[in-house]
Amino acid sequence: MTDSKAGILLMIGACSIWGLSPIYYKLLVHVPPLELLAHRTLWSLVVFAGLLAVQGRLGQLRKALSTGRNVAILSFAAVMISANWFLFIFSVQAGHVTETSLGYYMFPLVSVLLGVIVMKERLALLQWAAVLLAAVGVVQLTWGLGAAPWISLVLASSFGLYGLVKRRLSTGPVVSVTGEVALLAGPAALYLLWLHTHGAGVFGADVSTSGLLVFSGLLTALPLVLFSAAAQKLSMATVGLMQYLNPTLQFFCAVVLFGEALPGYHVIAFGMIWLALALYSGTSLAQDRARRKRLATSVAEAPL
Incomplete structure (x- = not known):
């Protein structure tokens, strides 16, 4: 199997678990x-730290901290991801999975906007058009809901800020996430201890619930x-495009499995944001192909 095919299968697996x-x-x-959330934090630490220990990379975690x-940086990232x-957990339990899927559709465009504002990155005209189209979609959704789509906006913004600050770290993703959950583990453990001393904790009440809580660590680490x-x-363009599988599967869960309502204003907003993503992604792919073509040409023309 080629690296490209293996990468696509790995990416499908990751996005399917998330979605x-x-x-x-x-x-x-x-x-x-x-x-x-507290259980997810603690069991994630167990899985991530165990993985680093097996790989002999715990020293990298100590170095990162x-x-x-x-x-x-890790503390800010930990606050954003928590x-x-x-x-996300609250929204799913409250029946707002449609809003979570919208948030993760919006995330790439929010990241682009953060890159322009913070990193002073430049966009092509069509990429600006995509960002503006997504903004119009959010305004239209705000009008339909009678309030801003806070769940979607906060999910997209917190994840965008999380990704932005992680760019300032030289450590790999597994090491950095382990550091984040390690910083959160103390408050999470104290909170669970407080719950159980007051007879309110659910862990241990029944086997299925306890097993599912432990499983949250693997569910976080594996994807x-x-x-x-x-x-x-894979190329960054391919990775970016395939990540849309995550909110698409969330949207499927919301509408098909959970039977959440899909009013007309939601359909219009989703349509605008899907069009914005298609426009931005198409432009990015064209730029990536042009860049690779220039590189190949420069290599071919280089003197021996």
């Missing part, structure tokens, strides 16, 4: 979101490992 994860959280609708700058996880492996085998 179908609302099914898992629906099974734990009886567990309060904050308690579920050895400087004040890295700890500050806020994202909490809102990230698959994604990291896929990213090493």
Whole structure:
């Protein structure tokens, strides 16, 4: 099997797990979101730290946490990803999976906007048109809902800020995420201890619930490992396009499996954002092909 085919299969696996994860959280609708988040944090640390130990890379984790700058970056990233996880869990349990899928569709365009504002990156005219079209979609959805789509906006923004700050780290994704959950593990453990001392914790109440809570660690770690492996085998353009499988599967869960309503204004907003993504992705692919063509030409014309 070629690297490209292997990368595509790995990426499909990662995005499928992420996209179908609302099914898992629906099974734990009886567990309060904050308690579920605390368990996800602790069991994720167990899985990630165990993986690094097997690979002999725990030293990299210690190095990542050895400087004040890295700890500050990882702390901010930890706050962003925990806020994202909490809102996602809450939204699924409350029956707002349509809004979560919209948020993850919006995320790439929010990341682009953050890149322009913070990193001073430049966009082509058609890419600006895509960003503006997505903004019109959000305004239209706000008009239809009678309020801003806060769930979608916060999910997209928190994940965008998370990705932005992670660019300032030289450590790999598994090491950095392990550092993030390690920083969150103390508060999570104290919260669960407080719950259980007051007789409110659900862990241990029944085998199925406890097993599902433990499984949250693998559910968090496995797609990230698959994604990291896929990213090493595929171009960034391919990785970016395939990530849309995640919100597409979330949308499928919301409408087909969970029977969430899909009003007309939602359809229009989704249509605008899908069109914006198609426009931006098409432009990005064209730029990527042109860049590779220039590189190939320069290599071919280079003197021996």
